[in-house]
Amino acid sequence: MNTKYSDLIDQTYYFPQEEFKLEGSELRFHDIDLMDLVKKYGAPLKFTYLPKISENIKKAKLWFNNAIEKHDYKGSYNYCYCTKSSHFEHVLNEALKNDIHIETSSAFDINIVEKLKTSGKITDDTYVICNGFKRDQYVENIARLLNNGHRNCIPIIDNYEELDLLTERIDGKFEIGIRIASEEEPKFEFYTSRLGIGYKNIVPFYNKTIRENEQVHLRMLHFFINTGIRDTAYYWNELNKCLKVYINLKKVCPHLDSLNIGGGFPVKNSLAFEYDYEYMIDEIINQIKLACEEAGVDVPNIFTEFGSFTVGESGGAIYEVLYQKQQNDREKWNMINSSFITTLPDTWAISKKFVMLAINRWNDEYERVLLGGLTCDSDDYYNSEQHTNAIYLPKFKKEKPLYIGFFNTGAYQDTIGGFGGLQHCLIPQPKHILIDRDEEGNIRTELFSEQQKAEDMLAILGYSRDN
Template identity: 80%
Template sequence: MNTKYIDLINQTFDFPQEEFKVDKGQLYFHGIDLMQLTRQYGAPLKFTYLPQISNNINRAKRWFTSAIEKYNYKGNYNYCYCTKSSHFKHVLDEALKNDIHIETSSAFDIDIVENLKAEGKIRNNTYVISNGFKRAQYITNIARLINNGHKNTIPIIDNYEEIDLLSQEINGKFNLGIRIASEEEPKFEFYTSRLGIGYKNIVPFYKNQIANNEKVELKMLHFFINTGIRDNAYYWNELLKCLKVYTSLKKICPSLDSLNIGGGFPIKNSLGFEFDYEYMVDEIINQIKLTCEEEDVKVPNIFTEFGSFTVGESGGAIYEVLYQKQQNDREKWNMINSSFITTLPDTWAINKRFVLLAVNRWQDSYERILLGGLTCDSDDYYNSEQHMNAIYLPKYNKDKPLYVGFFNTGAYQETIGGFGGLQHCLIPSPKHILINRDTDSNLITSVFSEQQKSEDLLKILGYEKQSRAIESEDLDLANYN
């Protein structure tokens, strides 16, 4: 009778998979012995496997290159990394090894660009696509970057006032793009994205503010939908509407030569995940070419802004199961030594699911459980997998420690969770390590940040100042006496 955890996984999924395998009852991720990692660094533990960033960038480049060659498409492809997915320097350093470009979304992003440019990681021919609603500091920083010679900076216009604001601070002529305010899916509470300019208003906007403006040149139309790139009627309908705007604009604007289709490639959230990336890229290129041919306009250069796809599958988290609570005749709670709200906030905020697997004890029998975090918040839990309304893990045994891993957590979790700051119930941020490989494919690990300490949190909360004041007062009294 197949009652072991490894039997459950083998029966439910096609396993092992490219990044996962099991040896002697222990899980390996991209060839990394996760139990060895846990013994060396402890748990809870967060890690970033840097080579996966380059792997995913180059996968996407191959798909687009293949489709461009297949359809004899005359435009170029440019891969941009969406920095808001993870601003960390180790992420940008790895991504920029692969001849890519950058998409920014706020004022301080430009400071990061300038820092990387000073190091030679970003060059003058690197495109900097500046999205988002632009407040005064963002305008100033974009202008500074362009005025200092980075002419491949393309601010994407989000509202009707931004051209004037940029023109006031940028010296000489500059390029720009326009973002389309796409229509949202019917299930949304609103009909149109708050970002960008409506479909019907873009051509009039061009005629009124750009066509006769000698200081600006329109180069790019930007298209993105909130649900990302999916093979469904909604996505294809919105793409075709975008292409109609592009072709209409191209006929009256010769300088327009680029279409930015944004980001939104999904990442694996279950061992049962399936998505035909190559087909989607192939069909996108095909649809763009067909529409342009029908309208007799030159095909655009293609830009994408992949964030989660770039960095998401590089991240992971490992927790130890501390204790099991039997709350009633059906529910068993395995309590982890950290918090989902603080370390994987998307599980709490948007009910996001990640790949969840036991790290050890794969040869043991399994049971159905719920996972609970350490905070006193009733929402600090993880109760189901993407493929089923349950979690199954090796049976709890207080004499046999159990470790669980969450994978493909590399996008957004640190920034949404407030890396380095206060956490709910003052649960400390875990130790975070970086994993790389040398030229001989040997693993190299290093500590990026240690687990937060009590004094780190007390300093943020202002108690350190109070402690110093008390010490100073004691010293004054001692001198007085």
Template identity: 80%
Template structure:
């Protein structure tokens, strides 16, 4: 009778998978011995597997290269990293090994860009695509970057006032893009994105503010929808509307030569994940080419801004099950030694699901459980997996510690959770380590941040005696 946890996974999914396998009856992630991490660093623990950042960038570059070749597409492709997914220096350092460009979304992003320039990590040839609503400091920082010689900085115009604001501070001519305010899926609470300029208003906006403006040159049209790149009627319909705007604009604006299709590639969130990236990219390139050919305009260079796709699959978190509470005849609560609200806030805020697997005890019997965090908040729980209607884990045994891992958590969790700051119920941020792999496949680890101490939090709260 197959009643062990390994049997459940093997019968439900194709296992092992590229990044997950069992070695000595415990889980490995990209050949990383996770139990060894637990023994070396303890739990709760967060980690970043840096090589996966480069892996995903190179995968995407390869798909676009193939699609461009297959479709005999005349434009070039530029990969931009969306910094808001993770601003950490170790992330940018790894990503920039791959000849990429940067997308920014706020004023302090420009300070990061300038720091990276000072280190020689990026140059004036690196595209800096600046999105977002631009308050005064953001405008000033963009202007400083351009005035210092970064001609490949392209602010993306979000509203009708930004051209004038930028013109006041930028010396000489500069390039811009315009963001399309896409129409949202019918299930959204609003019809049109708050970001950008409406489809019907873009050509009149160009004619009124840009066409005769000798200081400004329009180079890029920016397109992005909140649901990301998906193979559904909504995405293809919005892309078709975008291409109609592009071709109309191109006919009256010779300087327009680039189309930014944003980001939004999904990342693996269960062992059953299946997304045909190669097909999607090939079809996007095909649709762009067909639209331009039908209107007899040159195809644009393609830009993307992948954030979660770049860094998401590099991250993970490991917890220990501290205790099991049987609250009624049906519900067993496994209490972890941390908090979901503070360490994986997307599970609480937007009900996001990550891959969750035990690290050890795979060859023991399993049970259905709920997972609870340490805070006194009723919302601090994780109760279901996307691939099944419940969580199943090896049976709790207080004599045998059980460790569980959440994987592909590398995008947004640290910044949304407030890295280094106050956490809900003053639950400390866990220890964080960086994991690398050399050319010979040898894995090395480095402590990035210790677990927060009480004095760290008390100082923030004003209890430091000053």
């Protein structure tokens, strides 16, 4: 009878997979000895496997360059990293090894850009694409960057007032983009994105405000789909509408030469995940070329903004199962030594799923369980299909510690969770480990941050002040 946890995984998925394999009864991730991490640093812990960032960037650049060559596409390709996915210096340092550009979304992003310039990680040739709703501090920072000589900074106009705010502070000529306010999927609570300018209003806006403005050149049209780049009728329809805007705008605006297709690629969230990245890229390039040829206009240079795809699959979290609570005849709750709300907030906020696997005891029998966090909040739990099914793990045995891992968690979780700040129910932030490889390919680890202490939180709350 196949009752072992390893049997269950083998029967349910294709296993092993590119990044996952079994060594005895223990799981390895990119050949990292996860139990050795636990023995060295303890649990709970978070980790970032830095080489995965470069690997994904190189893959995307190769796929785009192959498609451009196949279709004899005359435009160039530029890979941008969305800093909002993870602002950490170690992430930017790794990403910038790969000749990429940066997309920002708020004022303090520009301060990070300036730090990177000072350290020589980026130069004036690096494109800085400034998205987001812009008001005083963001506008001031963008203007400072441009006025100090970074002419490849391109503010993306989100609303009609931003152009005046920028021209008041920026010296000399500069380039801009315009963001299209794409229509959302029918299941959304609203019809049109709050970000950008409507399809029908972009050409009139250009003719009225930009065309005769000698200070400003419109360089880029920005197209962003909230649900990401997916092979759906909705996505292809929105791309087609975007191309019509680009073509109409190009006919009256000779400076326009770039199309930014934001939205990003999906990240693997299950061992059953399937997505044909190469096909999607090939078809996007093909559709853009066909539309432009039919209209008799030059194809645009392509910019992409990949945040989650860049950094998501580099991250992971490891927890220990502390205790099992049998709440009724059907539900067993495995309590972890941390909180999902604080360490993986997307599982609670948007019911996001990550790859979840046992780290050890794969040769033990399995059981059906629910996973609960340490906070006193009823929403602090995780299962395979939020609010639907339970999950399966090796049977809980108090004398045999069980560790579980969540993988591909590298995007957004730390910033949304408030890294280094207050956590719900004052559950401490776990240790964070950086994992890299030396020139010979050997694994090396570094402690990036210790687990939060009571003193850290009390200081934030004001208890360290003199009364």
